[in-house]
Amino acid sequence: MRPSETGTGSLQPDESVLTGAPSLHPSGEIFPAAHYLNAGTRLRSWLVTVDHKRIAVLYLVSTLTALFLGGLFAMAVRVELVGPEPNLVDAVGYNRLFTLHGVVMVFFFMIPAIPGIFGNFMLPLMLGAKDVAFPRLNLLSWYVYVVGAAFTLWAMLYGGADTGWTFYTPYSTITPTKVTPILLGIFVTGFSSILTGLNFIVTIHTLRGPGLTWMRLPLFAWALYGTSIIQLLATPVLGLVVLAAALGHIFAFDLFDPARGGDPVLFQHLFWFYSHPAVYIMVLPAFGVVSETVQAFGRKIIFGYRAVALATAGIAFVGFFVWGHHMFVSSQSTFDAGAFGVLTMLVGVFTAIKVFNWVGTLYKGAIVWRTPLLYVCGFLYFVVFGGMTGVAVATVSLDVHWHDTYFVVAHFHFIMVGATLMAFLAGLHYWFPKMFGRTYPEGWGMVAGALIILGFNATFVPQFLLGNMGMPRRYYTYAEQFRTLNVASTFGATLLLFGFLLVGLYLLLSLRGGKVAGPNPWGSKGFEWLTQSPPLEHNFRTQPTFHGPPHDYSTPVEENLHG
């Protein structure tokens, strides 16, 4: 840490206390002289860093690469489906494309992104800590992620797999494509997920600053806590099942081979025991991001803190008992299906509590209409509609009709992709000044946000309709009557692509050319803003103490107390 006299313009008294709308076009702010980004500039200082903020940036780069790759696969799938005739690839190529899209997006973007980037960066800041509990383990988790991704990338270059991201046996053990390295890649990446979760739980237990009781914990920290529990308890089961499938593929001994009495449904049970809770690994951190942004831009403390925190725990808990809803048509008994259906609807109850509280927070708030809040609105829409279709597909009689159709594809893209991406983008814009000390162009932010939300709808609303009309998922071709809606969906995907490229472009340019943000451009009272932006190498010059909950806007914002 450098001595404080090298400090910042933000320490100057000319900064009047912000009580109204945050200054979006800061002027006179001086970029901090010492911060985590210039604490070492050689490549080596990044590759062996144990600073949670730098590891967050490493995750940012790697998961965005995965997002880009997965997006390319998605675009290729949509281009192929623009008509029922072969357009781009052959049938096997198509199978590989949607498999790789799913694998890359689920395991290398959606699961690690928000915890890996924002969790790593913000959690210690929010707790008033200097780092996570196990900084070296944190770095290890990133390397493990990279090794897992390398396995998968290698498999992709050698042809990928054609099983879908679910790897259902017995097909996954007999397909000639490169299933094994992908499964091993996922197995390895699981350790990364476990290490991150473990680290966060221990961090929240042991490194809360003075006065930071559990009921003052920022809601993002609560969300990470719930997520981490799922990561710890569910991921090992996925590890086991993909290991069994991979060994089955290598040594031709299939634990699930029906020819020898094995039961493929057992694979499905074990797979979904992880992979359904995995949806909450993706979506709970997103909920946490929204809880933070909704307070910062509603300029009001959360409505019903306890309810939101406990609903997080509720989702994490109930999420473990709903996996059977993926197997309504896989020889499950009617009773089981009914039980799993009802339990699934409980998730809807907890989610609805949260939605109610978020809307209640905005109600009569002093709303600051900025890009993050635009994404929050998009998020609320996707959660409500994705969630309601979720309750619908949890109803056995309806699901028998929709099972394995585009309705299901559209549903889970709405809830786990739409909601997660919206929150991811909200967080990315909200915390961009925190992470890099500069602001993005607000106008372009709004344009890109509108494009993405519209594009997402244009992509997946037609897919709801297609699914309801009976178009099965994962098919290479389709009946002529589905053409128009497929074209619409591909058109939407193109909008989405342009939206993302726009975001990527202006954020990249803002890294160097954006206006200097100052310590707290939003006037946010989240605890992560108690230090300068970008933060110091060890976060705080003086140890923050906590006298109240985060986002308490009844008192004036005091800038950069501990930076």
Add this chain to the structure above:
Amino acid sequence: MAETHAHHFPDAGVQRHASLLGMWLFLSTEVLLFAGLFVAYGYYRFLFPGAFAEGSRAMHTWLGLANTVVLIASSFAVALAHHAAGAGRNRTTFWLLVAALAAGVFFLGVKAVEYVEHFRAGELPGKWFTHPGMKAPGISLFYAVYFLATGLHALHVVVGMSLLAWAAVPAWKRRYGPGNVGLVENAGLYWHLVDLVWIFLFPLLYLV
């Protein structure tokens, strides 16, 4: 080694709490890993009780029992090592850990002998199953579960032995003392888990 702690912990006590909590959380993931296997075991045993009875009758029960006894003894040694480390008796800690390591080697040796026997007899999973005498339906699944469970367990034995060896280094350098036993404590916890998993595997695969 004096009581030291990393700069991001307020004091050594918090660091110790963090490291123990981390280890216990990690052990919970191990339990869940094997839980998946036990589910597979229970499910197939329910479907094919005859095959599982026939398979477990063909096991070398005495070898399995010897391994069980040795592993429990090694866990006892590790517990004593932890105790001795806390009392600052580094020599004792070191030799107890060496004894536990030797037990690990013995365990793996016996397991290897058993595996060779299975291979000779053709008691193998999937299409490799060639034993002429065993006819019960689902018998190859018993061996699929057996090899997966014991193989995964053997891997954990190897990892556990590496941890014990790592924990023996400070003992050799006489660095353990009151309040400074984190490494041997955590390695010991892991070793107890390895032991515990075997205590479940042994009766399930060899006895019932």
